Amino acid sequence: MRRVSFKHGIHPPEKKETTRSKPIEDFPLPKKVIIPLSQHTGRPNESIVKKGERVETGQLIGETSAFISSPVHASLSGIVSAIEPRPHPLGMKVQSVVIESDEKDEWISASDAVQGSPDNIKDLIKSAGIAGLGGAAFPTHVKLSPPANKKIEFLIINGAECEPYLTSDERVMLEYSAAIVEGIEILKKVLGVEKVVLGIELNKPECIAAMSKAVQGKDIEIVGLKTKYPQGGEKQLIKAILGREVPRRGLPLDVGCVVQNVGTVVAVRDAVIKKKPLIERVVTVTGSAVEEPKNLRVRIGTPFIELLNFCNFQKDSAGKVIMGGPMMGISQHNLDVPVIKGTSGILAMKKEEVIEYNHRQCIRCARCVESCPVYLMPYEISLASESDRFDIAEKLGVFDCIECGVCGYVCPATRHMTHLMKKAKTYANFLKSSRS
Ligand code: SF4
Ligand code: SF4
Secondary structure (H helix, E strand, C coil), rough: CCCEECCCEECCCCCCCCCCCCCCECCCCCCCEEEEEECCCCCEEEECCCCCEEEEEECCEEEECCCCCCCEEEECCCEEEEEEHHHHHHCCCCEEEEEEEECCCCCCCCCCCCCCCCCHHHHHHHCCCCEECCCCCCCCHHHHCCCCCCCEEEEEECCCCCCCCCCCCHHHHCCCCCHHHHHHHHHHHHHHHCCEEEEEEEEHHHHHHHHHHHCCCCCCCEEEEEEEEECCCCCHHHHHCCCCCCCCCCCCCHHHHHEEEHHHHHHHHHHHHHCCCCCEEEEEEEEEECCEEEEEEEEEECCCHHHHCCEEEHHHHEEEEECCCCCCCECCCCCCCCCCCCCCEEEEHHHHHCCCCCCCCCCCHHHHHHCCCCCCCCHHHHHHHHHHCCHHHHHHHHHCCCCCCCCHHCCCCCCCHHHHHHHHHHHHHHHHHCCC
């Protein structure tokens, strides 16, 4: 087995030991789900159901005609009790369909089997609402539709799960290794590729063993990724596995690759073989403020607080709750927000673990430059962003920043680096759109 890596990056404490040996457990059917009409990268959906209507599990409830979008489905059967803006884990209020469960979990009948042409399979993946489960929730059918002038040579499967604490992908690889292989075969057919590489970090030897067994007799290479953050970033994964550099402002398809996360591969397989839309996902619930950390299979739309309480949440001692991992996750101020397609984990930390760092002057130590996985000059971008010189930040490549948090992690001046990157991107985009 090849062992590969990328340049730069960091080695934060892994903190995966509390949940990595916990098998995926089914979270009980919630009494109510809140389904945001926007859970993906792309245009938000519009509701196609009305308040008071009865819906069945798996029923389409929100869609749009836009190509870059991903429809949403009822994750339980019951009555639509509200269609209104509700708090969303990304921090804003988003139009959402609220469904009160009838506790029957009656599924809508599955559609007829599709003809197996690549386009038909892609349509099925789109209509099932499959979006990247690794966190970004980019619509999967879009990734599977490269422009005609971009030849795809490699399908790369992402089993890195490099964020500390998170173990949902690890459990999926251990418990659904055969389903991953079935999903890979479907994706190969859609993309028309022969070469498949599955990258797994070397801190998951059991996953490497399970997947090596599952791919026996198949033309799928397993590659061991040195344990380093952010090894699971698409560009870092491609660099490590193939030695190819995705160009500035470019995409994996510019270097002949499509990357899919292991959880997404299983969702694709379920959509195509079981005709099952994306109504549930595996979520790691962990951190010092939960007494019984777990990996849970959860219906989309389940409020965070219910998952936390199921894991014996110590609310009074909790200092911070994050959706995702500690490096790229998003702090939550309202625990009634629902699990969305991109919720890989919920991390609850005790007050004593949460340190609020003062943002200080840059001392030009260059540690951020030595660690940035996309070879930017983070300190220069942060200074431009601080001075509201978003034009300079753009010239310095801020749009290539993957918001991995590495520069802030290594900074001795504890500067709020990722915030300044996000600020520069937001304002640069805003200024451009207001000029056009
Ligand atoms: S947050 Fe952006 S600038 Fe900072 S290390 Fe990551 S990619 Fe580089
Ligand atoms: S690590 Fe911090 S202090 Fe050092 S150069 Fe980068 S921004 Fe400045």
